[in-house]
Amino acid sequence: MEKGMKDHAALAEAFINDEERVDWHDGALWWIRQKRDIASKQIPEWEDLRETASRIKNNVLSNLHDYLLQFEANATLNGIKVHWAADAEEHNAIVYSILKDKDIKQMVKSKSMLTEECHLNEYLIERGVDVINSDLGEYIQQLDNEPPSHIVLPCIHKRKEEIGEIFHEHLGTEKGVSDPTTLTRFARRHLRDVFITRRAALTGVNFAVAETGEYVVCTNEGNADMGAHLSEVQIASMGIEKIIPQKAHLGVFLRLLARSATGQPITIYSSHFKKPREGQEMHLILVDLGRSRQLGRVDFRDSLKCIKCGACMNTCPVYRKSGGLSYHNTIAGPIGAILAPNLDMKKHADLPFASTLCGSCSNVCPVKINIHDQLYQWRQVIVREGYAANTKVLGMKAMAWTLSSPTSYSTLGKAGRWVLNNIPFAVNNKFNPWYKQRDMPDGPKESFDVWYAKNNGHDSEKD
Amino acid sequence: MTVGLFIPCYVNQFYPQAAIATLQLLRKVGVEVVYPSKQTCCGQPMANSGFEHLTQECNDLFLENFSRFDYIVAPSASCVLHVKQHLHSATDPAEADRIRSNVYELVEFLTDVLKVENLRARFPHKVGIHQSCHGLRGLYLAQMSELNTLPFSKPVHLLNMVEGLELVTLDRPDECCGFGGTFCVAEEAVSVKMGKDRVTDHTKNGAEYITSVDLSCLMHLEGILHRNKSAIKAVHIAEILNSTL
Ligand code: SF4
Numbered sequence: 001m002e003k004g005m006k007d008h009a010a011l012a013e014a015f016i017n018d019e020e021r022v023d024w025h026d027g028a029l030w031w032i033r034q035k036r037d038i039a040s041k042q043i044p045e046w047e048d049l050r051e052t053a054s055r056i057k058n059n060v061l062s063n064l065h066d067y068l069l070q071f072e073a074n075a076t077l078n079g080i081k082v083h084w085a086a087d088a089e090e091h092n093a094i095v096y097s098i099l100k101d102k103d104i105k106q107m108v109k110s111k112s113m114l115t116e117e118c119h120l121n122e123y124l125i126e127r128g129v130d131v132i133n134s135d136l137g138e139y140i141q142q143l144d145n146e147p148p149s150h151i152v153l154p155c156i157h158k159r160k161e162e163i164g165e166i167f168h169e170h171l172g173t174e175k176g177v178s179d180p181t182t183l184t185r186f187a188r189r190h191l192r193d194v195f196i197t198r199r200a201a202l203t204g205v206n207f208a209v210a211e212t213g214e215y216v217v218c219t220n221e222g223n224a225d226m227g228a229h230l231s232e233v234q235i236a237s238m239g240i241e242k243i244i245p246q247k248a249h250l251g252v253f254l255r256l257l258a259r260s261a262t263g264q265p266i267t268i269y270s271s272h273f274k275k276p277r278e279g280q281e282m283h284l285i286l287v288d289l290g291r292s293r294q295l296g297r298v299d300f301r302d303s304l305k306c307i308k309c310g311a312c313m314n315t316c317p318v319y320r321k322s323g324g325l326s327y328h329n330t331i332a333g334p335i336g337a338i339l340a341p342n343l344d345m346k347k348h349a350d351l352p353f354a355s356t357l358c359g360s361c362s363n364v365c366p367v368k369i370n371i372h373d374q375l376y377q378w379r380q381v382i383v384r385e386g387y388a389a390n391t392k393v394l395g396m397k398a399m400a401w402t403l404s405s406p407t408s409y410s411t412l413g414k415a416g417r418w419v420l421n422n423i424p425f426a427v428n429n430k431f432n433p434w435y436k437q438r439d440m441p442d443g444p445k446e447s448f449d450v451w452y453a454k455n456n457g458h459d460s461e462k463d
Numbered sequence: 464m465t466v467g468l469f470i471p472c473y474v475n476q477f478y479p480q481a482a483i484a485t486l487q488l489l490r491k492v493g494v495e496v497v498y499p500s501k502q503t504c505c506g507q508p509m510a511n512s513g514f515e516h517l518t519q520e521c522n523d524l525f526l527e528n529f530s531r532f533d534y535i536v537a538p539s540a541s542c543v544l545h546v547k548q549h550l551h552s553a554t555d556p557a558e559a560d561r562i563r564s565n566v567y568e569l570v571e572f573l574t575d576v577l578k579v580e581n582l583r584a585r586f587p588h589k590v591g592i593h594q595s596c597h598g599l600r601g602l603y604l605a606q607m608s609e610l611n612t613l614p615f616s617k618p619v620h621l622l623n624m625v626e627g628l629e630l631v632t633l634d635r636p637d638e639c640c641g642f643g644g645t646f647c648v649a650e651e652a653v654s655v656k657m658g659k660d661r662v663t664d665h666t667k668n669g670a671e672y673i674t675s676v677d678l679s680c681l682m683h684l685e686g687i688l689h690r691n692k693s694a695i696k697a698v699h700i701a702e703i704l705n706s707t708l
Binding site: 009012013030046317321353354357359364379388436437440441443444452453456 | 596609638658
């Protein structure tokens with residue numbers, strides 16, 4: 001962690017202070033998890049679909065280079081201008097140069113976590129280009145000057161009263177109005193003006209098909225389409241892992257995506273973009289931003305299968321209780337915690353530890369990423385690379401030494417002293433985080449080994 | 464068949480009654496059990512904290528203690544899972560391999576190996592099961608709600624043999640309690656909130672006892688129950704299964 005930066009535990013604690021909010025946040029996401037359960041259980045072949053999706057992605061990751069080139073060739077034939085960006089800076093510069101060419105100072109952007117990763121909005125605003133996020137949740141987050149806290153539900157941590165306040169302050173709605181329908185209508189009217197007047201629109205990409213050179217954007221609000229259809233310059237930003245080989249594979253992913261994300265049978269708008277209309281310019285930027293490095297990390301490459309459905313966040317009890325912003329990374333939750341250390345291991349050294357390794361994420365994931373195993377693996381890497389706190393290193397070394405020798409263990413172990421002194425959660429005083437809100441077990445009169453020696457001495461070491 | 468009894472460090476020190484119940488239960492169903500006295504810990508607290516590289520001596524010691532047994536049984540799903548996944552040996556890899564596939568959590572040993580169908584036990588109380596995540600998703604002791612496949616539960620199968628016992632239905636049958644090893648102190652706020660919410664689920668559905676295959680989860684839940692002066696008690700599943708008629 002960097003000096004002065006709060007880690008996940010501290011940020012989560014601050015979120016948890018408002019217990020009513022946590023209960024509500026937890027309940028809202030659990031409700032979506034249950035919707036996902038119902039939707040997935042209505043499809044008898046659900047587990048086969050997951051397996052198929054996972055295998056398609058295996059193929060993609062093993063042949064990424066070829067599929068990307070195939071996609072580029074086909075997209076170019078279709079009339080899309082394809083760009084390549086190694087990192088955020090390059091990506092942002094490409095977007096800016098496209099806009100500058102046309103002397104465009106205003107852009108509308110639909111949901112794209114990649115551009116959040118690149119901090120595109122800030123970059124453009126610094127250069128005098130105004131950007132408005134058209135996804136309602138992202139729009140609210142933008143008005144409130146906060147990043148999204150969830151990849152599918154960007155402002156799930158905010159209550160409707162707070163959103164009413166934000167609208168009152170920034171859009172001039174009446175004070176105290178918090179009815180979601182009223183607020184949505186107001187936002188829609190406002191965004192309509194934006195769609196009509198903006199000459200450039202940027203969208204994310206959910207899937208890009210190598211064999212046809214087209215790409216698919218999924219939204220529930222139709223906002224990507226509104227922007228794209230009305231603009232004269234259309235830009236799509238896409239992480240290189242979003243490629244799929246064939247159009248036939250889309251059926252697998254579209255069936256999994258919406259059900260996993262929100263429990264819907266399909267996203268309301270799954271729009272295919274293949275070629276520019278008459279008089280329109282269409283650009284697509286293929287962005288690496290750490291992806292090829294992650295591809296080279298054997299234990300973590302599967303994280304690139306992610307289709308960004310958010311199911312692992314909805315199911316993660318740690319995420320639900322601590323809020324997405326506590327992960328201090330664009331992608332929060334379990335998947336974020338395995339993607340982030342690849343980008344900056346030091347800054348994100350805390351995230352793989354922000355989990356109980358309960359394994360719910362891996363089993364809910366529609367592309368079967370072994371998320372919790374990767375969290376375990378990252379912990380090993382982070383410690384090996386020296387990013388664990390020094391006190392922890394010493395404690396663990398002492399523990400290893402004690403446990404390696406039955407004699408030292410049993411000498412120290414009398415009356416539970418070893419455990420009390422060495423298991424960090426077991427010290428009974430007010431400075432210990434265990435004791436703050438939990439009691440210690442009542443110490444037994446004798447430990448099991450002492451009891452056993454007394455009662456079963458005859459067969460304990462009979463051979 | 465001789466079974467080596469593996470009693471994890473914190474069970475040994477804090478919950479001897481669960482270890483005793485495990486031993487008695489195994490004997491009751493006719494198994495010869497031996498407790499090798501030189502055992503310490505499986506190394507899981509270190510490994511899960513990222514220090515797996517410091518666990519070799521724990522592994523060696525485990526081999527030393529348990530390599531002579533046909534089966535190794537422990538009243539802790541979490542420690543069993545750790546041994547199953549991470550026990551390695553530089554000197555005797557074949558033996559480490561054998562141990563990894565012969566180490567069992569108590570409930571799975573009773574259902575899968577011994578195929579116990581009768582327990583002659585009685586526990587006339589309302590009981591809520593806390594599914595330990597390592598038992599549920601690691602050892603697959605029951606069907607998890609995430610998967611779309613047929614339901615089953617080994618702990619329920621055994622608890623159904625206990626006279627007078629009534630299982631309560633929880634709102635969230637398989638959510639994590641928030642213990643998570645060193646997570647419980649490193650992320651104290653989240654851990655406690657998770658534990659509190661698990662306790663509430665049991666309370667509001669009328670449980671008098673919370674049981675589990677993992678004492679670590681129970682220690683955490685018990686700590687919260689106790690602090691809040693709750694009348695609900697945490698009890699290891701071995702103690703229920705070993706209760707007398
Ligand atoms: S890791 Fe899996 S569950 Fe999580 S967002 Fe990605 S695809 Fe969805």
